[in-house]
Amino acid sequence: MPDEKGPDHSRRKERSRRAILAATRALVAEEAYEKVTVEAIAARAGVGKQTIYRRWPSKSAVVFAAVLALSMDEDADGQSVALPDTGDLEADLKLVMRATAEEFAAPSFDRLIRALNTEIANDAALAAEYREKLAQPLEEAKKARLRSAQEVGQLDADADLDLVLEVLYAPLFQRWLHRSGPLTAGYADSLVDATLRAFGP
Amino acid sequence: MPDEKGPDHSRRKERSRRAILAATRALVAEEAYEKVTVEAIAARAGVGKQTIYRRWPSKSAVVFAAVLALSMDEDADGQSVALPDTGDLEADLKLVMRATAEEFAAPSFDRLIRALNTEIANDAALAAEYREKLAQPLEEAKKARLRSAQEVGQLDADADLDLVLEVLYAPLFQRWLHRSGPLTAGYADSLVDATLRAFGP
């Protein structure tokens, strides 16, 4: 018996909720982040400002929820966030890293993730929620692939998988965030190579 | 003849400039970043707002300059930004990485660098200036140490030093930015170990 309270307004709620998140994503993806105002979101979503503030306590939270919902939707689509496992760790990782590099290079995704990182960097609560809802599930999927590699002797059985993931991904993330270099396929490959040299069998 | 325009107002200029940057650093270090307003900086520095805007085009730029000046002052103190070179790369790197980890853990430095990263992440021009004025000199110093190691056979002579630095530092940076784990001495050591395994001779 989940619903023991008043009338069910869930349909309207759900519709406006989706409209708000979609509008937020659209705006973040296409505009400079400072131009993403709550008023603009409300206007684009065809929604009153109060409807936004009824659900989220601040603009940060809306932006965060918007990006979050995007990823959750994607996950829901394919159901799993599993990485490819062809048995060849190097090939699999290069595939994934090249895809990741490409993704970060797309302008709209860039703006989205940059906004997300801005919010997260200055709000520990959002950071925690981000890790719980987005980062950890993804990391678990990645670790599962690494464990599978450990089992077949393609990765040091004693390696700290959190560390392995950091060595693999953090350079890409930092280069993207600071725009300190190009995110090429070759770069992606180099990271996989270095990681496997560091944590190979 | 360095000053060719009239009386010597350079002293006042310099004094107010320092006061502004010091006030900015103090505020950023002690308050939530959203509370750092130009008005607060001006008040704290005992300066008119216009004196701030005469020198920098925006609040971002002031904050950026404040952090920048901090580092430049430090550099000026010791004159060089050279890393220690005892001949033992592993020991030297661990020393540096442990110090870096400690530095990031200090609350006031944390807030300062977080503010800097927020500004940088959303402003490509600031990011470029940051890399030119702060990151690159530091990286050059680090690369100098790595080259020295290559010469004595403690590091792969063909290694891409930019990549080496990323593998070494980016995990620490990411863990700090996302608060995704503790920045312990052991963690610092692990990064050095992994890097040396990846790029050792």
Add this chain to the structure above:
Amino acid sequence: MPDEKGPDHSRRKERSRRAILAATRALVAEEAYEKVTVEAIAARAGVGKQTIYRRWPSKSAVVFAAVLALSMDEDADGQSVALPDTGDLEADLKLVMRATAEEFAAPSFDRLIRALNTEIANDAALAAEYREKLAQPLEEAKKARLRSAQEVGQLDADADLDLVLEVLYAPLFQRWLHRSGPLTAGYADSLVDATLRAFGP
């Protein structure tokens, strides 16, 4: 055949109607008028907001109806709004004017009538309804007493009774509205005296 559509829900209607008007009166009488919101009325009446808007087109109309109903109820009680007629016009008028002055001095009545006047002053339609439903019946009663006085020679037979009433009541009303002086019994008497000097036989 008065009811040609469906069941008779008039009892509920009547109950909620009374609750709304009573709640409105209570709120107007006890709070600053700006704090009288439709939501507050609905909450106090234990009624949905829509139930209010089903019956009245605006908040103004509700407030107006609430005050109106109060007076109509009072009238219904005593059935007639006739003024006393002892044969002595001066005594009768002083009695009435003193009572009126007292009434206006009561805080809750004050707030009620002030709210009514606020609505009326800026809405010609409400003003018309007010005159038709409240003011005119009262004026007719007063004029009846004046006519009776004319017949016995206590008042100029040619006097314009509207004007007489204005000279008698308007000063009291204005003094109350503008809080420009005390509403004492002596003041009430003075108005009667002045009016009788102006329009006496």
Add this chain to the structure above:
Amino acid sequence: MPDEKGPDHSRRKERSRRAILAATRALVAEEAYEKVTVEAIAARAGVGKQTIYRRWPSKSAVVFAAVLALSMDEDADGQSVALPDTGDLEADLKLVMRATAEEFAAPSFDRLIRALNTEIANDAALAAEYREKLAQPLEEAKKARLRSAQEVGQLDADADLDLVLEVLYAPLFQRWLHRSGPLTAGYADSLVDATLRAFGP
């Protein structure tokens, strides 16, 4: 030594102050009062909203100040608010009352005074200020004329002049506020006649 503080920004202040009050008067005179918003005033005055709120605590206060300033300007123009004194009280009063009736009939003045009365009726502080700044000076001028009449035996020497003024003006005011009758020249005359009958020698 009135100004012992910082720099004098009075010129800008005065300019924006005048613009705000003028815009307010224009809007009140031409629109329904509910459409007179602070934002509209600011826009019309070419002024920021904050500049309005820096000076006045609420919309009511601005509207009040706007009407107040209008009257004070007028007074300042002619310097005195004295009523005509030809020696013939009846003629003088009829002149003034007819002018007053005409004034109230003008739509823009009507809206202005209606707005003023709305604010005053529900705010005792504004009402007090109104009486002090506007009503009392005017009343003094009127009483001066009445006193002059008392001296030449055209008015009862013992008459309470406040009461005389109320009997003279309040009926006109009430009729206007409640729209309960036409404000004709004949009506103005009738009020003078009645007043003189009540308080004549």
Add this chain to the structure above:
DNA sequence: ATTTAAACGAGACGGTACGTCACGTCTTCTG
């Protein structure tokens, strides 16, 4: 006793205006 449909309480919604805050500009007077 069961059905049925109007009226209902609850309260989310789109909207408008509020009053506040900080930005970056502009103006005035002072050291």
Add this chain to the structure above:
DNA sequence: CAGAAGACGTGACGTACCGTCTCGTTTAAAT
């Protein structure tokens, strides 16, 4: 004559109510 003091235009913020619009839920009459 550069600088502190600070008012200004701008525009987003988050809040409060308005009057509208669903939602299930009484409730009283008709079955």
